[in-house]
Amino acid sequence: MIYGRMWLVIKPGIGIPMGAVAIMGTSLAVHTCILTHTTWFPAFLQGGVKAQHAAVETGKVAAAPQPPIAVASAK
Amino acid sequence: MTDDPNKVWPTGLTIGEAEEIHSHIVDGTRIYGAISIVAHFLAYIYTPWLH
Numbered sequence: 001m002i003y004g005r006m007w008l009v010i011k012p013g014i015g016i017p018m019g020a021v022a023i024m025g026t027s028l029a030v031h032t033c034i035l036t037h038t039t040w041f042p043a044f045l046q047g048g049v050k051a052q053h054a055a056v057e058t059g060k061v062a063a064a065p066q067p068p069i070a071v072a073s074a075k
Numbered sequence: 076m077t078d079d080p081n082k083v084w085p086t087g088l089t090i091g092e093a094e095e096i097h098s099h100i101v102d103g104t105r106i107y108g109a110i111s112i113v114a115h116f117l118a119y120i121y122t123p124w125l126h
Contacts, residue, residue: 004097008084
């Protein structure tokens, strides 16, 4: 393998972080674009959407959260 | 490029050391690639991506 010899002229302490940052930057840019240009990716990351849709479709909407007992009974 | 295995190059490495570092980088890249393939497969299944 000839490519290993690149580390004879490129210091690994410089080249490896540069490569890692390039890969991370590219990946982050692509995923950020998907996040900002689609509707399903933010919804997917938000979570719980599938469960809410299933509850609405079956008529089993979750009960509204009840206030704490101390608040409900206070007058 | 000389093939003297004992020559210390400007980065302070010999040919053997450079190729050893490179083998670890290749291994890491393969692991990263495998994890990303699994992640994208799951994304394809569970999201509308590419459907």
